[in-house]
Amino acid sequence: MSAPYDLNDDSVVVIIGSGAGGGTLGTELALKGIDTVILEAGARQEIEDFVNDEWESFGKIAWLDKRTTSGTWRVSKDFPNLPAWIVKAVGGSTIHWAGASLRFQEHEFKTATTYGPVEGANLLDWPLTLKEMEPYYDKAEFKMGVTRTNDIPGLPGNNNFKVMKAGADKLGYKECHTGRMAINSQPRDDRGSCQQIGFCFQGCKSGAKWSTLYAEIPKGEETGKLEVRPNSQVLRIEHDAKGKATGVVYADKDGNQHLQKARVVCVAGNSIESPRLLLNSASAQFPDGLANSSGQVGRNYMRHTTGSVYGVFEKPVHMYRGTTMAGIIQDEARFDPSRGFVGGYEFETLSLGVPFMAAFLDPGSWGRSFSSAMDDYANMAGMWIVGEDMPQESNAITLHPTEVDPFGLPIPNVNYDDHANDVAMRDHAYRQGAALYDAVGAVRTFPTPPYPSTHNLGTNRMSEKPRDGVVNRWGQTHDIANLFVSDGSQFTTGAAENPTLTIVALAIRQADHIAERMGQKTL
Amino acid sequence: MTHSMGYTPLSRRGFLRGSAATAGLVAMTLAGGLLSAPNGAWAFAPKTLKPETARVLVQMARDTYPHDRFSDAIYAQAVAGYDDKAATDAAFQALLEDGVADLNSRAKDGFGAGSYDRVGWEENRLSILRAIAEGPFFQAVRSDLVVSIYNNHAVWEILGYEGSSADKGGYIDRGFNDLDWV
Numbered sequence: 001m002s003a004p005y006d007l008n009d010d011s012v013v014v015i016i017g018s019g020a021g022g023g024t025l026g027t028e029l030a031l032k033g034i035d036t037v038i039l040e041a042g043a044r045q046e047i048e049d050f051v052n053d054e055w056e057s058f059g060k061i062a063w064l065d066k067r068t069t070s071g072t073w074r075v076s077k078d079f080p081n082l083p084a085w086i087v088k089a090v091g092g093s094t095i096h097w098a099g100a101s102l103r104f105q106e107h108e109f110k111t112a113t114t115y116g117p118v119e120g121a122n123l124l125d126w127p128l129t130l131k132e133m134e135p136y137y138d139k140a141e142f143k144m145g146v147t148r149t150n151d152i153p154g155l156p157g158n159n160n161f162k163v164m165k166a167g168a169d170k171l172g173y174k175e176c177h178t179g180r181m182a183i184n185s186q187p188r189d190d191r192g193s194c195q196q197i198g199f200c201f202q203g204c205k206s207g208a209k210w211s212t213l214y215a216e217i218p219k220g221e222e223t224g225k226l227e228v229r230p231n232s233q234v235l236r237i238e239h240d241a242k243g244k245a246t247g248v249v250y251a252d253k254d255g256n257q258h259l260q261k262a263r264v265v266c267v268a269g270n271s272i273e274s275p276r277l278l279l280n281s282a283s284a285q286f287p288d289g290l291a292n293s294s295g296q297v298g299r300n301y302m303r304h305t306t307g308s309v310y311g312v313f314e315k316p317v318h319m320y321r322g323t324t325m326a327g328i329i330q331d332e333a334r335f336d337p338s339r340g341f342v343g344g345y346e347f348e349t350l351s352l353g354v355p356f357m358a359a360f361l362d363p364g365s366w367g368r369s370f371s372s373a374m375d376d377y378a379n380m381a382g383m384w385i386v387g388e389d390m391p392q393e394s395n396a397i398t399l400h401p402t403e404v405d406p407f408g409l410p411i412p413n414v415n416y417d418d419h420a421n422d423v424a425m426r427d428h429a430y431r432q433g434a435a436l437y438d439a440v441g442a443v444r445t446f447p448t449p450p451y452p453s454t455h456n457l458g459t460n461r462m463s464e465k466p467r468d469g470v471v472n473r474w475g476q477t478h479d480i481a482n483l484f485v486s487d488g489s490q491f492t493t494g495a496a497e498n499p500t501l502t503i504v505a506l507a508i509r510q511a512d513h514i515a516e517r518m519g520q521k522t523l
Numbered sequence: 524m525t526h527s528m529g530y531t532p533l534s535r536r537g538f539l540r541g542s543a544a545t546a547g548l549v550a551m552t553l554a555g556g557l558l559s560a561p562n563g564a565w566a567f568a569p570k571t572l573k574p575e576t577a578r579v580l581v582q583m584a585r586d587t588y589p590h591d592r593f594s595d596a597i598y599a600q601a602v603a604g605y606d607d608k609a610a611t612d613a614a615f616q617a618l619l620e621d622g623v624a625d626l627n628s629r630a631k632d633g634f635g636a637g638s639y640d641r642v643g644w645e646e647n648r649l650s651i652l653r654a655i656a657e658g659p660f661f662q663a664v665r666s667d668l669v670v671s672i673y674n675n676h677a678v679w680e681i682l683g684y685e686g687s688s689a690d691k692g693g694y695i696d697r698g699f700n701d702l703d704w705v
Contacts, residue, residue, distance in 0.1 A: 051687075052686070052687035052688055052689050052690070053686070053687060055670070055674055156699075156700060157700060158694075158699045158700050159698075159699065159700060159701065159702035162700065162702050162705050163702070163705060165705075166705035194693075194695075195689075195692060195693030195694075195695045196693045196694040196695040196699035197688050197689045197693035197694065198688050198693070198694065199687075199688065199689065205689035206689070206693070313704075315702075315704045316683070316702070317702060318683070318685075318698065318701075318702075320684065320685070321685075321688075321694040321697070321698060321699040322693075322694050322695075322699030322700070353684060353686075354673050354678065354679050354682055354684040355670070355673050355674045357673070358669050358670075358672070358673035359669060359670070359673075366587045366588060366656075366665055366669075367586075367587070367589070367649065368589055370588070371588045371589050371590050374588075374590070374673070374682060375590060375592070375682065377682040377683060377684060378682065378683030378684070440705060
């Protein structure tokens, strides 16, 4: 059979979501000849629809469905209905991502063992090792055209990088360069090279940055084995009396509901919607939600210990020109508890335009302390902190007790408290970041609080034992054999690195596994 | 952006703490001249708000996000948006009129001034704003201003932000790495 597929076709693999996990998995399965349907909640926008305007773009591509927040994290105070800054469109957050593509370090797959007990943290070793992941990291880097791999040169450094590099040298950091980026530094894979446009977060207008929207999904569609249905919001996963997933119910753009039958269901809706869908799919047989015998669905929500440091200099920087994430410092990503915390963090350059700088520099602040910082916008350099945060059971996606969406389903609440380790790490990074800019002659520096989460992780975590998590080493749920999780919610722990490369590597690996099991008729 | 089934997601301002969603930027009304620059460079005639209310709001906008390089026209553009919103939203109109009346009363009590904008020193006006900063009036105005002021292209130009770049070929030949002082 070939796409498009009938609603009653129960031979298809149904994937929910088309981002780094779902878009990659769907394409890989189609390339293997497997009939695949991707249901995407958002619309299909193409490169020509992207706009170099922060607020306008936000209105077009961001996931704006109402969510609530709780807990002591500052995002809940400043952005109570925007816990995450992610995308609702075909391609998912691979439209918005900056392109940083870093492998996890070996010890980051075994944090419980390496870090030992950390009070209040629900640490667990991954049921996977770096060695097992290496062939898939290889494939992911090749697929995405990651710079500094596969003989692909690094990107040229922009002004923001020049400031970072000068400061890194002064502080004695050794691992500072223009990153391993899934952004073409030279034409590759029918896509051109980076034009240093900026606006990476608003969707790459040149297509130099890898996104499933144009770098993967069209290849899957060309095989005739992949159908992507946009504007299709999945409401629940159905199962039979034997506890096997049978299909999913979704609403189309007009709100009409349909049942798409399935042989296999893969959930890849990002770490807020994925557990929400499993919880909203509760039934008489699974009263606590699907795949939730461990009680871990929605728990251990991680979002990286983020924050930013901006510095103002006497002379212009124009940090917004060129690649948003134009450079990285990796020296602090090591495991070194002598710093007062376990885990590590990366520094990555980051810039915001004037509209978003005003919204995010110090949310809620006003007066000359704030406006004088904005006056110096052209002389500002900036970098982002990406560090490993501790998984905590109480940091969780739960169903709101009273508020429902237009389909009558409970909306998600995102609860998050910083762990003491997270705070210690962020404070260390603020100090180091300020010292770095001071070393280059900064006249002021700003410790900017975390933005709404872009790295949402861990809410359907991978575990060796069914009692400790939701999915096994293949992303297959412990409870339901033909139900998989294919996004960052599988992450057992978050590591210091940006998650996309690992999500893509896991999706390639999962596609091999699903194809093999289908071939053996054991799925 | 309108969702199916008539559901409208929150506006961008809805994400900012304590905000009241207001209309977006509108062109300044160049008629009447009830509020105008001494040199005639700009003028703004409020249609719904009292002229004095609009005048005080312009001063309050400047005191909240003070930029000495910005003309009053930039702050008046933000207030013109409030005037439009007030025309269709009586509760919002009342929030502004009552809020400004309160500012004026505090200006009289504290500094013997006829209205908030007649308090001579910024520091004294700030003491008034700090006293009401956690209230709904200030929060509604502030959370809207932080969007409307900094999304104004005239502001971008003054602050040295160049805006859209893809249509100009990006910065690959336009100075992405022109910094020479490090």
